[in-house]
Amino acid sequence: MATSAFQRLPGFRDFPPEELALRSHIQEAWRRVSRRYGFQEYDGPPLEPLELYVEKSGAEIVGQLYNFTDKGEREVALRPEMTPSLARILGDRSRGMSKPIRWFSTPQLFRYERQQRGRLREHFQWNVDIVGEEDVAADAEVLAVAIDGLRELGLGPDDFRARVSDRRLLREVLLAVGVEEERLPTAFGIIDKLERMPRDKARATLLKDAKLGSAETDGLLELLDSAGLDAVRARFGDRGAVAAELARLAQYLGALEAMGLGAFVQFDLRIVRGLAYYTGIVFELFDRKGALRAICGGGRYDRLLELVGGEPLPAVGFGMGDVVLGELLAERGLLPAYERALDYFVVAVSPEQRAQALRIAHTLRDRGSSVAYALKAELGVTKQLKAADREGAKEVLIVGPDELARGCVVAKNMESGGEREIALSELT
């Protein structure tokens, strides 16, 4: 088979109808759930000033971007994430808006990643953010949206789990264990990588870089391994700063429990989510088999809007991509089969009925039905019926000389084969 002289760029996807239907299946579920939670949809430009990303993530981000100099000598980049655009947009208008602001978006994002099997350079990402509310209820609400987004697509507690932590709690625990204030970023960095590190190496790194004693390191590792808040409470619950953080987390978990989502949520002190940016509760959603990368990540980021020059506003949100999620849905057999569907296919028995067939088709379309007919005028009835079948028509309307003489058309149900007559007066 000859192929086109032009290939699409590596890491990009085409969306022919059957692929677009899957993308819409996911995006429409995201939209429905967002609206149920009272979120409003927004969007920004796919191209932004490069400095917007450098300001948030540092100069090292540039190596992963599609960036270039435009014809007006501006340094620009295809958006690698949505939050900087959100912060920029709100920076200009949040002061006039009532709080909290509940916004969502489903933008396409771009990263120049090294080519790897299954790694793409673009994806669609559901972004959900509450801006202007520091109450832990906002954190719970945002995680509930993420969980319900997956539930809406047919996934249940056997399929995925949200692992949650709080960077403020981790900080207090680390201080309690004996990590010095200036070693905290180092310790955060080690814990962030803990699950991808052999235990020996984790231990050695904590001893050397976080300057912890041997017993303290073992105690910390044990605590990080234990699920649930109880172990933390048992060891450090008498320290005021830890107790305050535990109380907030308990309120957070209680809210999710009240919403009936407790089965999806699991406390895990090892969830850190990178080094900068997040300031409080953080979470990631994983498939329970653990075979895939995280489906979703988010948390509280109370200083970002200020950073890009806007009003200082607390914020919490998440991003969920369509690629890993699509893999999970495919694996669970939860992707819908693609079917063409049409309400009517109008068949003109001979070219003399053509004008009448067009009239009927357009009348039905004006009423909101989906209608097609054979464009080639000289096509025989058998071929027209085959085309109707191929396009998934529910009913075929046969417009022939005998029927027209009787003032009607024959409607044939393509599934049952049953026929009925419809008066022309109803169709024009």
Place this chain on the structure above:
Amino acid sequence: MATSAFQRLPGFRDFPPEELALRSHIQEAWRRVSRRYGFQEYDGPPLEPLELYVEKSGAEIVGQLYNFTDKGEREVALRPEMTPSLARILGDRSRGMSKPIRWFSTPQLFRYERQQRGRLREHFQWNVDIVGEEDVAADAEVLAVAIDGLRELGLGPDDFRARVSDRRLLREVLLAVGVEEERLPTAFGIIDKLERMPRDKARATLLKDAKLGSAETDGLLELLDSAGLDAVRARFGDRGAVAAELARLAQYLGALEAMGLGAFVQFDLRIVRGLAYYTGIVFELFDRKGALRAICGGGRYDRLLELVGGEPLPAVGFGMGDVVLGELLAERGLLPAYERALDYFVVAVSPEQRAQALRIAHTLRDRGSSVAYALKAELGVTKQLKAADREGAKEVLIVGPDELARGCVVAKNMESGGEREIALSELT
């Protein structure tokens, strides 16, 4: 008012919720109409190999593109139009597909245009194409889609008009007038610019560049000015080549008439649509006041797929942008007012009812209703009611100690003020 330290790029739009709602209003109308006509939605990457556009439009297109060299040394460009991507995608797969192929898309497109008032560097464009059908019925079907797209948004025959022509007819008319074969592209170019040119200049250019005689030029200009096919038929209808083209156009106009769309369509031999690319019937949609640029343009392009290396397939389609259309809708008062809407706002009278309120909210969300509540736990009832009003809640559900003791909540209609009790058992 302080503004963000970062500005969006010139020529790009942000879409805060009220703007996104207008964009969705237009795009959803486009989708509904496409589906009524049995078209399937597709999409391609916003970034493509630069050569894809150079191949179709020549090297001079590069000056109008957002193009750059990516980190893998590939010459790439943000898509300025959708048809090359369509041709590329079909080039790989059309051989296995039943014809005709009816596809539509609503991509965002990008051009580095010189900054002018009201000229943007991005827009969303409805693309509708029928590929693999040379019958003139496909041309009529595609124009009907474009017309119905505008009708769906509330525009009628007083608001806009489709001006149609056929480049094959124009060719035969020019040959009949006496233009030599090798002067045809020049003559097409002059006629394409006719409406933006003083009459003297048009006349002089036709005399000089198209090498027409004085009487022939006057005759041609008179013909171009006359609306309707009759003038052409009267003058050249006895020439076989012209008559064949007139017959085809009559069939085209007859099909649109049968669909009840005749009032929207006007023959106009001056519609050429550029120099290359199109091969047959061409059309443009204009507002009837003539104050705006064309709303939509399209036509038959039977050689493009072959050009990018695919199967030789006839094709016909159009592109309609959201910017000019949005201006026309705004001018006619046809843009919907933006209103926030929510089915329920749940009010907890005191923090003790919080968990119950969350339970109720989530139950209603699970049933598909849109629900919000105040995230700040200590907010008084009056402030919660204000928030409900701000978010456009239809009903407020009041969850208080007395109500819960009676096993119910009070539902207050925000418009009528009427109240009713709902049993808790119905809400959890």
